[in-house]
Amino acid sequence: MSTLVEICLEDVGGAALAAAAGADALEVCAGLADGGTTPTLGFVEHCADTAPGLEVRVLVRARPGDFVHSPQEVAVMAADIEATRAALGGSARLGFVIGTLEPDGTIAAGAVRRLVAASGDAPVTFHKAFDSVPDKAAGLAQLADLGISRVLTSGGPGPALDHLPELADLVRRGGDEVRIAVGGGVRPANAARIVAETGAREVHLRAPGAVRPTGVSTGYDDGRRSVTSAEVLAEVMSALGR
Numbered sequence: 001m002s003t004l005v006e007i008c009l010e011d012v013g014g015a016a017l018a019a020a021a022g023a024d025a026l027e028v029c030a031g032l033a034d035g036g037t038t039p040t041l042g043f044v045e046h047c048a049d050t051a052p053g054l055e056v057r058v059l060v061r062a063r064p065g066d067f068v069h070s071p072q073e074v075a076v077m078a079a080d081i082e083a084t085r086a087a088l089g090g091s092a093r094l095g096f097v098i099g100t101l102e103p104d105g106t107i108a109a110g111a112v113r114r115l116v117a118a119s120g121d122a123p124v125t126f127h128k129a130f131d132s133v134p135d136k137a138a139g140l141a142q143l144a145d146l147g148i149s150r151v152l153t154s155g156g157p158g159p160a161l162d163h164l165p166e167l168a169d170l171v172r173r174g175g176d177e178v179r180i181a182v183g184g185g186v187r188p189a190n191a192a193r194i195v196a197e198t199g200a201r202e203v204h205l206r207a208p209g210a211v212r213p214t215g216v217s218t219g220y221d222d223g224r225r226s227v228t229s230a231e232v233l234a235e236v237m238s239a240l241g242r
Helices: 014-021 041-050 071-088 109-118 128-132 136-145 160-174 191-198 230-239
Strands: 004-009 025-028 055-059 093-098 124-126 150-153 179-183 202-205 208-211 225-228
Touching: 004 014, 004 179, 004 230, 014 025, 014 041, 014 225, 014 230, 025 041, 041 055, 041 071, 071 093, 071 109, 093 109, 109 124, 128 136, 128 150, 136 150, 136 160, 150 160, 160 179, 160 191, 179 191, 191 202, 191 230, 208 230, 225 230
Parallel strands: 004 025, 004 202, 025 055, 055 093, 093 124, 124 150, 150 179, 179 202
Antiparallel strands: 208 225
């Protein structure tokens, strides 16, 4: 069984490159330098239009920082989900990526329940906030009960390579009910090892390339930015035998 590849991106044009490389899904974000936040509706529509065969999983995170969200922040995230569903309708393979915790690191069940309900029939992923959950086996079972169908995790703090046995255990526990997508330091050079040692059927990564400024600097910043790289995409797909 081939390994599914999800590409995380925030750049206009990146979705088409991911589709051309043979990726299976996108995580569509803004603000990746801050860990990722909710993208604009226009950008989500762009990605769906330029990569029509891919599942478009929309990160829904109201702000950077920790994953302990106020009721008002949860309400904003629910509204963002509903607006995205209303705008795209049945025109895209749409999913949502969420994650909210209690102050002690356990899963905020009420918030997750509300966001899953707002997502309707769209599949919902619990993102790497899961890495902070103290009892991951219990957390995985709880997320299954809450309607989560996929968990993105590196198995603990730091890169996935530091937690391969833990990830293998989560893959086994999740089975077909809650798929484990391994993310966190996944690169072309280690992707095949991560899959082999964890049994993961899905990996998540950025494929970053740098763009240097092409015009006159305004003085606000140096004009550099990260974009999706066709070369890195090709390398990871080759490493996974795709």
